[in-house]
Amino acid sequence: MQQAQPSTLRKNYILLLTVVFGGFLVFGFSENIKGPALPKMQSDLVLDELQIGMLLAFNSLGYLLACSFTGWLSRKAGMKLTTMLALGSMAVSGIFIYIASNYAAISVSYFLMYVGNGILEIGLALLAARIFVKNTGTMMNLAHFFYGLSSMIAPILAASLMGVSLFGSGLGWRGMYALMLALSVLPMLPAFLAKFPAEERKQEERIPLKQYVKDPIAWMIIAVLSLGVISELAVGGWLVNFLEKAYGWSNEASARMLSAFFLCFMLARLFLGPVTDKIGYTKSLIYLSAASGLCSVAAIIVGEPGAILFALAGVGIAPVYPTVMALLARRYKNNADTAITFTVTLMGIASVIGNFAIGAIIDLIKRLFGSGHDEKASLIAGLQAGYLFIGACALLCSIVSVLLYRMLLKRNEVL
Structure with a gap:
């Protein structure tokens, strides 16, 4: 028995590592196949940029809704059922996207997909916080490396699959979504076989939510994560659109640049995890988010010759999310579910606002500069303004991280 137990x-x-790594792999696919798909979807359904922004913002509400109840669901139903429900709903949403024929139907389908994404992200974060008790920053970044890996592959794979002919007709963006989201069923097998930590450990003494929200450090962490995630996720939704319309790149070339972003993103999570453990989580957030913001802003200023800077921005922004998760897991050891659920829920609100803001900024600048005779120039100006906002969010993330560091330093609680 003593030998069998270890x-x-x-x-x-x-098995749990397979669930975490496989879950993040699937999550990366579901989040980042939209880059090449959105221009095709926009063309097929005749949508303008504001509608695309509203689509992403509205469907982020599904993510936000999921974030608000996933902590409660994992306590009541268990992490195992919660994880399997998330993966199953994502697979079903792919079928709904396939049969969607108008803006309303695609909005509902995306909403369901984002609900699954939200449940999965919170569930995986809670599971990771429980099992990664040593070298937390390294292991969190390694887990999120798999998100970066699938994110890198997703745009090229999505662009390729949309051109595949099946039974005499093109797979298109609808078929591509159905096929890619069907991969969500794969991590369900190890999830079914594994015994999850919540089923093995006693309930720890919990911090009441009312007490948690009074902690100013908690709100600073929320601000850091929100700004970082807005900058990170916006690239997947807007970079392909920007390159196609501002520089006249093909869908395939634009998808390759998005994949280059996620290559940098993936490698940063693979190699910078130990660095965050060594120099500290808060200092890492300051330096890395600043580097990402500077790259994004410089890419707009330099123009098309500096397009590679869009990809290099991924190095700085990639470690922000897993490093904040590591910080939460270490600072709130016995109450990680409360800290992570509340933080990611508020981050979801910021994501909704951020997605809408980018679309609104592009549309506003386009209208202000569009005199009717130079629509292309006004569209380019709008896209540049929208992308400058993405870079500004990363720079603000760095500034707020400096404030967070000072607050933690005063309490002698720097991590």
């Missing part, structure tokens, strides 16, 4: 624990840990 072996059983190791096997279970491997």
Whole structure:
């Protein structure tokens, strides 16, 4: 028995790692196949940029809704059922996207997909906080590396699949979504076989939510994460659109640049995790988010010759999310579910506002500069303003991280 027990624990840990790594892999696909798909969807459904922004913002409400109840769901139903529900709803949403024929139908389908994404992200974060008790920053970044890996592959794979002919007709963006989201069923097998930590451990003493929200540090962490995530996720939704319309790039070339962004993103999470553990989570957030913001702003200023800077911005922004998760897991060891659920829920609100703001900024600048005779120039000006907003969010993330560092330093609680 004494020999069998460690072996059983190791096997279970491997299953849990498979769930976490596989879950993030699927999550990366679902989040980032939209880059090449959105221009095609926009053309097929005759949507303007504001409608695209509203689509992303509205469907982020599904993500926000999921964030608000996933902590409660994981406590009541268990992490296992919560994880399987998330993956299953994502697979079903792919079928709904396939049969969607108008803006309303695609909005509902995206809403369901984002609900699944939200449940999965919170569920995986809670699971990771429980099992990554050593080298937390390294392991969190490694887990999110798999998100970066699939995110890098997703745009090129999506662009390729949309051109595939099946049974005499093109797969298109609808078929591509159905096929890619069907991959969500794969991590369900190890999730079914594994024994999750919530089922093995006693309930820790919990911090009441009312007490947690009175902590100013908690709100600073929320601000850091929100600004970082707005900058990170906006690239997946807007970079392909920007390159196609501002520089006249093809869909395939634009998708390759998005993949280059996620290559930088992926490598940063693979190699910079130990750095965050060594120099500290808060200092890492200051330096890395500043580097990302400067790259994005410089890319707009330099113009098309500096397009590679869009990709290099991924190096700085990639570690922000997992580093904040590591910070939460370490600072609120016995109450990670409260801290993570509340933080990511508020981040979801910021994501909704951010998606809408980018679309609104593009549309506003386009209208202000559009005199009717130079629509292309006004569109380019709008897209540049929207992307400058993305870079500004990363720079603000760095500034708020400096404030967070000072607050933690005064309390002698720097992590």
